[in-house]
Amino acid sequence: xxxxxxxxxxxxxxxxxxxxxxxxxxxxxxxxxxxxxxxxxxxxxxxxxxxxxxxxxxxxxxxxxxxxxxxxxxxxxxxxxxxxxxxxxxxxxxxxxxxxxxxxxxxxxxxxxx
Amino acid sequence: xxxxxxxxxxxxxxxxxxxxxxxxxxxxxxxxxxxxxxxxxxxxxxxxxxxxxxxxxxxxxxxxxxxxxxxxxxxxxxxxxxxxxxxxxxxxxxxxxxxxxxxxxxxxxxxxxxxxxxx
Numbered sequence: 010x011x012x013x014x015x016x017x018x019x020x021x022x023x024x025x026x027x028x029x030x031x032x033x034x035x036x037x038x039x040x041x042x043x044x045x046x047x048x049x050x051x052x053x054x055x056x057x058x059x060x061x062x063x064x065x066x067x068x069x070x071x072x073x074x075x076x077x078x079x080x081x082x083x084x085x086x087x088x089x090x091x092x093x094x095x096x097x098x099x100x101x102x103x104x105x106x107x108x109x110x111x112x113x114x115x116x117x118x119x120x121x122x123x
Numbered sequence: 124x125x126x127x128x129x130x131x132x133x134x135x136x137x138x139x140x141x142x143x144x145x146x147x148x149x150x151x152x153x154x155x156x157x158x159x160x161x162x163x164x165x166x167x168x169x170x171x172x173x174x175x176x177x178x179x180x181x182x183x184x185x186x187x188x189x190x191x192x193x194x195x196x197x198x199x200x201x202x203x204x205x206x207x208x209x210x211x212x213x214x215x216x217x218x219x220x221x222x223x224x225x226x227x228x229x230x231x232x233x234x235x236x237x238x239x240x241x242x
Contacts, residue, residue, distance in 0.1 A: 051216050051233030109220045116166040
């Protein structure tokens, strides 16, 4: 069974601080996606990383896919209250039988206090 | 961008009632749709994978006779919670992915979820 360990699960920080969320697995993923979800809504895709070692930036968010495609990180610089939400990583593997089935991490609940 | 519409957004009903939730892809053809269940402040738990025109594949521990899934067209999948009980109360979310290959690199586009409360 493929697992994706996401950490930390809860994070409460002050506005302006930096933070990093990690997703780790012993399995190789063909791609990894990061989502952000607000209460009462569905997850919204932030980014998809496909190539080992790939780094993508989305304003103050930096996403990295590990060289071996087993892990990924999300770094937020100068966090703002608007960044508050549940962040989810999800990996897809070829072993999913070409269905596009995702393996989700446990999620990170981020609270940014003004 | 790809849009997935889920309806209804909130349902409150009595125990024993069957509830149908619809998931529509509005601007793309969804060959595969997924149904998830989510508890407060927890991650998504995949219930089943639905491919257009074929029977859904259920995850281990999910009762297929309890959670009926129909994916009759490339833009619509439905989840029916039959004879719902209070323990079925949860947030149900659907997602859809399109036709392009490789499938494993296709992002899933999520609906806004349905909060189901069984009294």
